[in-house]
Amino acid sequence: MGKKSHSNDARGKQSNFSKNGLQTTGVKKLPPHKRNELNQLLDKILKVSSSVPESANISKEWEAYQEIQKVLSKVKLIEADLQQSLPSRASAVEEFLSWLRNNNVEFDGLKIAEYPGLDFGIEAEKDFKEGDMMIAVPRSVMLTVENVHQSPFRELATKDPLIVHMPNVALALLVLLQRREPLSFWKPYINMLPQRYTTVLYFSPDEIVQLKGSPAFEMALRQCRSIARQYAYFSKLFQNANDEASSILREVFTYEEYCWAVSTVMTRQNTVVTADGSGTTQALIPLWDMCNHTDGKLSTDFNVSLDRSECVAWRPVAKGKQVFIFYGDRPNCELLIHNGFVHPGSACDAVRLRLGVAKADPLHAEKAALLHRLRLPAAGDWEVVAGPQPVLPSLKAFVRVFSMDKAQLDHWTASPSVESLQEDTCALDKALEKRAWTFLAMRIKLLLAAYPTSKEDDEALLGDAGDAVGKMSPCTRLAVSLRLEEKRLLVNALAFCDERLARLEA
Ligand SMILES: C[S@@+](CC[C@H](N)C(=O)[O-])C[C@H]1O[C@@H](n2cnc3c(N)ncnc32)[C@H](O)[C@@H]1O
Numbered sequence: 464m465g466k467k468s469h470s471n472d473a474r475g476k477q478s479n480f481s482k483n484g485l486q487t488t489g490v491k492k493l494p495p496h497k498r499n500e501l502n503q504l505l506d507k508i509l510k511v512s513s514s515v516p517e518s519a520n521i522s523k524e525w526e527a528y529q530e531i532q533k534v535l536s537k538v539k540l541i542e543a544d545l546q547q548s549l550p551s552r553a554s555a556v557e558e559f560l561s562w563l564r565n566n567n568v569e570f571d572g573l574k575i576a577e578y579p580g581l582d583f584g585i586e587a588e589k590d591f592k593e594g595d596m597m598i599a600v601p602r603s604v605m606l607t608v609e610n611v612h613q614s615p616f617r618e619l620a621t622k623d624p625l626i627v628h629m630p631n632v633a634l635a636l637l638v639l640l641q642r643r644e645p646l647s648f649w650k651p652y653i654n655m656l657p658q659r660y661t662t663v664l665y666f667s668p669d670e671i672v673q674l675k676g677s678p679a680f681e682m683a684l685r686q687c688r689s690i691a692r693q694y695a696y697f698s699k700l701f702q703n704a705n706d707e708a709s710s711i712l713r714e715v716f717t718y719e720e721y722c723w724a725v726s727t728v729m730t731r732q733n734t735v736v737t738a739d740g741s742g743t744t745q746a747l748i749p750l751w752d753m754c755n756h757t758d759g760k761l762s763t764d765f766n767v768s769l770d771r772s773e774c775v776a777w778r779p780v781a782k783g784k785q786v787f788i789f790y791g792d793r794p795n796c797e798l799l800i801h802n803g804f805v806h807p808g809s810a811c812d813a814v815r816l817r818l819g820v821a822k823a824d825p826l827h828a829e830k831a832a833l834l835h836r837l838r839l840p841a842a843g844d845w846e847v848v849a850g851p852q853p854v855l856p857s858l859k860a861f862v863r864v865f866s867m868d869k870a871q872l873d874h875w876t877a878s879p880s881v882e883s884l885q886e887d888t889c890a891l892d893k894a895l896e897k898r899a900w901t902f903l904a905m906r907i908k909l910l911l912a913a914y915p916t917s918k919e920d921d922e923a924l925l926g927d928a929g930d931a932v933g934k935m936s937p938c939t940r941l942a943v944s945l946r947l948e949e950k951r952l953l954v955n956a957l958a959f960c961d962e963r964l965a966r967l968e969a
Pocket residue numbers: 580581582583584657661730731752753754755756757802803804805806
């Protein structure tokens with residue numbers, strides 16, 4: 464039906480940008496005084512974001528975040544007129560589906576559907592058995608880091624350090640370019656993408672502060688600082704450089720659209736085999752990336768001989784049911800930071816525990832040496848995990864070594880069965896075992912005490928009575944949900960320690 468446009472043909476996709484870059488009709492420009500004001504704000508962002516050393520504590524990070532957010536609110540006001548909106552997603556579905564069919568994407572028996580709380584997803588229109596092929600996406604419709612080298616970014620992709628060394632950044636810039644290119648081959652895909660995300664880049668200061676006490680708080684602040692810095696860096700680069708990509712984005716590059724592009728990549732990318740088969744690269748895989756996550760098994764692979772990504776059913780799916788895939792073994796903290804959601808009750812959940820043998824401990828050298836034999840660090844990040852065995856063997860061994868006195872260290876240093884320190888059945892002095900579990904319980908209590916609210920407070924907030932009229936913003940709800948999941952996990956781990964202590968008393 465109708466004339467098949469050049470932009471709907473995968474073969475034409477490398478040449479969609481006109482020689483002079485973006486079609487400039489209708490593109491608004493900032494007046495010179497606004498551009499000057501913006502440039503000063505960019506300098507401020509660069510200064511504040513680079514003033515935080517790697518080892519900075521959370522209060523320094525929080526101070527920088529607040530300062531950067533103040534500057535960014537002025538940036539957003541200045542850039543408001545440059546924003547280019549996307550059509551509603553619902554109106555983009557039909558064109559997206561025919562684009563997929565025209566470009567040999569296979570998805571027989573599947574359709575796109577809306578799901579409350581999940582936005583869009585994939586629904587089965589027929590029964591699938593475990594192992595049945597569900598979605599096959601040829602490389603030609605993917606947006607990959609390799610495409611950056613055939614795009615207007617090809618020059619910067621060989622010389623700009625951020626683009627060269629950060630593939631995610633390169634892919635985000637490519638996505639942004641496609642959004643701005645009216646004739647992009649990927650237009651039907653871009654129009655199907657969410658207009659906004661719930662990654663921490665979209666959290667207001669009042670929302671992000673709800674993460675206080677969680678390890679996610681620091682990760683979120685760092686991520687916001689890093690993206691603000693990248694935005695300021697590229698905004699200046701595009702104004703000053705003369706390559707093709709810079710001339711396209713110079714007048715239209717905005718903080719909000721950069722956050723959108725970065726969030727698109729963070730929440731939807733997957734790894735695929737490179738075109739020459741020699742390695743892997745990051746890619747956006749249209750349609751496959753409409754599948755939502757649940758605990759399960761990885762079921763997507765790259766078929767090198769057919770040069771396409773294939774997703775099979777990892778469990779039977781009945782007609783009318785949603786097709787979920789498993790995004791990987793990620794704790795909720797990472798799901799929130801990198802994917803913009805929280806999966807309550809996740810079997811993959813874990814909470815970080817920062818533990819180390821103090822340098823001032825007179826037994827530091829002996830403890831570090833014994834830990835080294837167990838291939839464990841003397842200081843670092845550990846995890847307590849979801850489920851009936853919240854204390855992993857490595858953490859068990861660490862707290863045991865941490866709690867040893869000189870005689871016990873001498874004994875275990877001379878022992879050939881040092882690995883048994885990781886086991887439940889390890890023949891250990893009762894007093895040492897008690898010290899180890901007491902120490903771990905105390906550390907878990909400290910983590911719980913670091914949250915400004917209790918588990919019960921959060922349960923009430925998320926319960927029907929707490930948010931009866933749905934007043935809580937989606938981002939606040941996510942933050943409260945994350946800290947509640949973490950508290951539940953920590954309370955379970957604490958009960959586990961208490962139970963071990965009770966056994967020792969019996
Ligand atoms: C790869 S996309 C999946 C499709 C997406 N729902 C859409 O409308 O385009 C990943 C995003 O879907 C949402 N999502 C996926 N699984 C989810 C889950 N189990 N719970 C809540 N949100 C989920 C999150 O917003 C996440 O960033």
